[in-house]
Amino acid sequence: MSANEKPMLILRDIHKFYGTNEVLKGVSLEVKRGELVTFVGPSGCGKTTLLRLIGGFTEISSGEIILDGQRINDLPPNLRDTRICFQNYALFPHMTVAENVGYGLKINKWPKDRIKVRVAELLEMVELEAFGDRMIDNLSGGQQQRVAFARALSLEPKVLLLDEPLSNLDANLRLVMREEIRKLQERLHITTVFVTHDQFEAMAISDRLVVMRDGLIEQVGSPIEIYEKPANEFIASFVGYVNFMDGRVESIDGKTRNAVVATEYGDIDIRLEQDNVRNGDEVLMVVRPESVSLSLDSGVERPNVIRGILKSYMYAGSIAKCTVVIGDKKMIIDQYNPRDAQQFLRAARVEIEIPRSVHLLKKRN
Amino acid sequence: MATAELSVKLQAGSGSRVKDFLNANMINILAAFLFLLLAFFLLYPIVAVLIKSLRGPSGFTLEYYRAFFSKNYYYQSLYNTLLLGAVNTVICLVVGFCLAYMTTRGPWLLRKPLKIISLIPLIAPPYLFALSLIILFGRNGLITRALGLQWELYGFIGVVISQTLAFIPLAFMMIESTLMSLNPNLEESAYDMGASEATILRTITIPLLAPGLLKAALLIFVMTIAEFGNAAILGGRTPFLAPDTYTMITGESDFNMGSVLSVVLIAPCIVIFIVHNYLLEGKKFTTIGGKPVASEPRKITPLIKVPFTIITTVAAGAILICFAVVLAASFYKILGVTDRFVFSNYLDFTSNQAIYNSIRVSLVAAVIGATVGVLLAYVIVRGKFFGRSFIEMVSLSGFALPGTVLGIGYLLAFSAPPLKLTGGIMILALNCVFRFLAVGVEAGISKLHQIHIEIEEASADLGASFLTTFRRIVLPIMFPAFIAGFIYTFMTAIVSLSAVVFLVSPGFQLAAVKIFDAAVYGEIGIASATTIKLVLIVMICMMILNYITKKTKIGSSLEKKGVA
Numbered sequence: 001m002s003a004n005e006k007p008m009l010i011l012r013d014i015h016k017f018y019g020t021n022e023v024l025k026g027v028s029l030e031v032k033r034g035e036l037v038t039f040v041g042p043s044g045c046g047k048t049t050l051l052r053l054i055g056g057f058t059e060i061s062s063g064e065i066i067l068d069g070q071r072i073n074d075l076p077p078n079l080r081d082t083r084i085c086f087q088n089y090a091l092f093p094h095m096t097v098a099e100n101v102g103y104g105l106k107i108n109k110w111p112k113d114r115i116k117v118r119v120a121e122l123l124e125m126v127e128l129e130a131f132g133d134r135m136i137d138n139l140s141g142g143q144q145q146r147v148a149f150a151r152a153l154s155l156e157p158k159v160l161l162l163d164e165p166l167s168n169l170d171a172n173l174r175l176v177m178r179e180e181i182r183k184l185q186e187r188l189h190i191t192t193v194f195v196t197h198d199q200f201e202a203m204a205i206s207d208r209l210v211v212m213r214d215g216l217i218e219q220v221g222s223p224i225e226i227y228e229k230p231a232n233e234f235i236a237s238f239v240g241y242v243n244f245m246d247g248r249v250e251s252i253d254g255k256t257r258n259a260v261v262a263t264e265y266g267d268i269d270i271r272l273e274q275d276n277v278r279n280g281d282e283v284l285m286v287v288r289p290e291s292v293s294l295s296l297d298s299g300v301e302r303p304n305v306i307r308g309i310l311k312s313y314m315y316a317g318s319i320a321k322c323t324v325v326i327g328d329k330k331m332i333i334d335q336y337n338p339r340d341a342q343q344f345l346r347a348a349r350v351e352i353e354i355p356r357s358v359h360l361l362k363k364r365n
Numbered sequence: 366m367a368t369a370e371l372s373v374k375l376q377a378g379s380g381s382r383v384k385d386f387l388n389a390n391m392i393n394i395l396a397a398f399l400f401l402l403l404a405f406f407l408l409y410p411i412v413a414v415l416i417k418s419l420r421g422p423s424g425f426t427l428e429y430y431r432a433f434f435s436k437n438y439y440y441q442s443l444y445n446t447l448l449l450g451a452v453n454t455v456i457c458l459v460v461g462f463c464l465a466y467m468t469t470r471g472p473w474l475l476r477k478p479l480k481i482i483s484l485i486p487l488i489a490p491p492y493l494f495a496l497s498l499i500i501l502f503g504r505n506g507l508i509t510r511a512l513g514l515q516w517e518l519y520g521f522i523g524v525v526i527s528q529t530l531a532f533i534p535l536a537f538m539m540i541e542s543t544l545m546s547l548n549p550n551l552e553e554s555a556y557d558m559g560a561s562e563a564t565i566l567r568t569i570t571i572p573l574l575a576p577g578l579l580k581a582a583l584l585i586f587v588m589t590i591a592e593f594g595n596a597a598i599l600g601g602r603t604p605f606l607a608p609d610t611y612t613m614i615t616g617e618s619d620f621n622m623g624s625v626l627s628v629v630l631i632a633p634c635i636v637i638f639i640v641h642n643y644l645l646e647g648k649k650f651t652t653i654g655g656k657p658v659a660s661e662p663r664k665i666t667p668l669i670k671v672p673f674t675i676i677t678t679v680a681a682g683a684i685l686i687c688f689a690v691v692l693a694a695s696f697y698k699i700l701g702v703t704d705r706f707v708f709s710n711y712l713d714f715t716s717n718q719a720i721y722n723s724i725r726v727s728l729v730a731a732v733i734g735a736t737v738g739v740l741l742a743y744v745i746v747r748g749k750f751f752g753r754s755f756i757e758m759v760s761l762s763g764f765a766l767p768g769t770v771l772g773i774g775y776l777l778a779f780s781a782p783p784l785k786l787t788g789g790i791m792i793l794a795l796n797c798v799f800r801f802l803a804v805g806v807e808a809g810i811s812k813l814h815q816i817h818i819e820i821e822e823a824s825a826d827l828g829a830s831f832l833t834t835f836r837r838i839v840l841p842i843m844f845p846a847f848i849a850g851f852i853y854t855f856m857t858a859i860v861s862l863s864a865v866v867f868l869v870s871p872g873f874q875l876a877a878v879k880i881f882d883a884a885v886y887g888e889i890g891i892a893s894a895t896t897i898k899l900v901l902i903v904m905i906c907m908m909i910l911n912y913i914t915k916k917t918k919i920g921s922s923l924e925k926k927g928v929a
Binding site for chain 2: 055056057058076077078079082083084086087088090091092093094103104107108151154155
């Protein structure tokens with residue numbers, strides 16, 4: 001294994017207690033070089049605590065943190081090669097932009113002229129060349145965010161830690177900064193751990209997502225994996241809306257991986273892209289609102305088509321949000337680019353087609 | 366005024382004109398009345414002192430000031446006072462900072478106990494420390510005799526030590542609140558960038574706290590130089606301005622010179638008041654929101670840990686010992702000299718009479734003070750008239766004013782007809798009301814700022830008159846502020862010494878003055894027992910206040926959900 005393939009950061013069975021309250025219950029993870037990994041989960045899931053443990057601000061109760069091959073459990077933050085960007089930026093209000101960015105360099109005894117050059121370089125990188133002499137209070141939220149970013153990057157850390165860095169920005173700016181951070185991160189090829197409670201932000205920015213709940217990692221995977229192949233109900237509903245349908249696997253064709261799932265509305269044909277389900281398993285089908293196609297009732301029997309009553313049809317231009325009642329269950333459907341809205345608005349009976357690519361969750365007994 | 370205008374419109378058809386006029390201008394009438402009170406009971410006495418210092422038997426003269434500045438003794442006294450203020454301020458800041466640093470950055474286990482100990486002196490009269498120093502280090506003190514030493518407690522050192530202990534809570538509270546408001550992420554960021562603990566302290570914490578520290582320093586300085594009890598009890602032959610004023614008035618009956626001394630004492634206070642209000646205005650570093658979080662304990666380097674631990678331990682130990690010593694001394698005639706355990710100190714008739722009087726005076730002061738405070742707060746926040754900020758300034762200034770000034774001022778202003786108040790309970794109560802008005806007013810102001818004016822406007826909109834709105838809407842909401850003002854005035858009034866010492870009459874003794882006299886005359890047992898009784902009363906008040914604050918916190922959270 002060459003040095004470049006060795007993970008940059010390894011977390012091994014990390015536990016953290018506050019008194020008797022266990023907030024991290026055995027977390028293990030490897031972060032590759034140059035990767036952007038996002039900890040995501042509902043508040044209180046332990047994601048920020050985990051980030052603070054990596055930064056050294058909180059002591060771990062047990063486990064190991066290995067940074068670039070070196071065990072750093074006992075190193076204080078000032079001796080760790082990690083840098084953090086706090087949610088509130090934590091810029092020093094009594095210093096100028098340049099002094100903020102150069103603070104770490106000065107602390108690490110860089111010569112003055114080199115500090116000047118490096119600070120200029122960093123400010124250029126975040127497009128704040130002209131702002132070096134400003135005081136922090138005279139900057140907008142987005143500019144402060146950039147300063148904090150430049151300051152964290154000043155010492156070229158091995159791992160950059162970002163604690164909900166976008167949550168203080170308004171919605172539009174958040175999208176812009178999200179892209180900028182991602183671009184810069186890819187350009188500098190800097191290993192980054194990002195924390196957010198916003199699942200869409202997490203999916204948009206990351207190489208891999210680490211979904212956490214109650215101090216445990218629920219699933220690690222690329223945004224596509226997490227969205228399309230969630231490991232359980234919690235993850236499925238955490239990363240977007242989902243309709244669950246009960247069913248039982250009737251048959252699996254070992255070769256083509258075609259399978260039939262029996263539901264109370266009839267059999268559904270699917271193509272199995274997972275190997276954790278067996279014949280006879282009780283399953284939940286993960287049906288995303290946008291994966292279902294909705295059409296007016298044609299009266300013709302077709303496979304994977306279920307009939308129901310269109311309870312509501314909320315037309316909103318590029319999308320129509322529909323509620324279809326099937327038996328005693330409701331299904332939410334997103335119809336993108338709705339063409340025949342007029343007809344749907346008048347329609348009562350509709351048919352929906354369940355896609356063959358639907359993901360199955362095995363029911364726990 | 367929007368309130369009033371609205372109600373005018375609504376009632377235009379119904380009420381008489383006089384009634385409408387009253388309704389529309391009620392707040393101005395109230396303001397005028399309150400201003401008269403302030404002018405009469407706060408400004409007039411101060412002016413009286415000023416005039417007295419400038420008027421001799423044959424009219425205007427600067428003679429008394431010339432006398433002051435030409436006598437070496439007064440120079441010495443002024444010098445001692447300012448030096449005491451400076452030394453005391455520095456020590457208090459250092460100790461207060463160490464304590465606050467430990468309670469906000471130190472190990473979880475230590476935070477609460479240290480905080481409690483730091484605040485304990487609040488429940489005691491400030492001169493408790495003078496008393497306990499006498500018991501320990503006086504000529505017949507426990508430690509003096511045990512070690513057979515020949516030191517002199519009375520003088521500068523004694524005053525500095527007792528004053529420092531007395532002002533630790535103030536320093537601690539002010540510094541702690543600025544430390545708490547400092548976003549812990551700032552220090553963590555510096556830590557993260559490679560800074561050591563000491564570097565963080567030097568480059569981040571202290572620079573960011575500087576405005577807050579300066580404010581604390583100014584306030585401590587002003588209050589120290591004006592504090593009368595410790596200097597009077599322990600000063601010995603070392604002159605200080607506050608006790609000198611007292612001697613000048615009670616000993617030599619020289620009101621002119623006494624006034625000059627007080628005016629000299631006011632001067633630094635005014636300078637500092639101006640600096641505090643105008644120069645430091647807006648000098649506060651703001652940082653982006655985020656909830657205030659308690660800092661997690663850090664591994665503190667020995668370089669900081671050792672001195673901080675020593676300082677906090679010494680301070681906390683000294684405070685506890687002083688209390689213990691006074692408690693012990695209250696059960697002996699003179700602790701260390703007579704060793705028979707007695708309870709008689711608690712039964713001393715004059716002491717109990719004095720306590721009884723103190724309670725009466727403080728109750729009257731609390732009722733009037735809380736009422737005036739709440740009304741003033743209302744007028745200051747809701748009023749739209751000219752001079753509003755002047756009223757605010759005057760009503761908040763009382764606490765920074767040296768007690769001796771208001772003491773002499775009341776003597777000069779209210780000792781002759783038509784307003785002869787001296788010798789009774791009223792002069793003492795009113796004096797306390799206007800000296801300690803600030804807390805009630807501030808509590809009221811902050812309470813009012815939580816309530817939208819819309820609530821009152823809604824009431825007016827529904828047809829309520831000003832008085833109805835005030836009675837049905839404002840008063841209930843302001844009630845917690847009233848209670849806070851009431852308890853606080855009571856607590857401060859009952860232990861205060863520096864002004865009332867001029868105003869008590871032989872027939873009407875107060876507990877604070879009784880303790881002072883007893884300490885000076887060496888009746889240590891009686892002084893201690895009376896002090897303990899006062900401490901108990903104040904403690905009970907604290908508990909009530911605590912209980913009410915907790916209750917009203919529930920109340921105010923309901924307010925946020927439902928009303929506001």
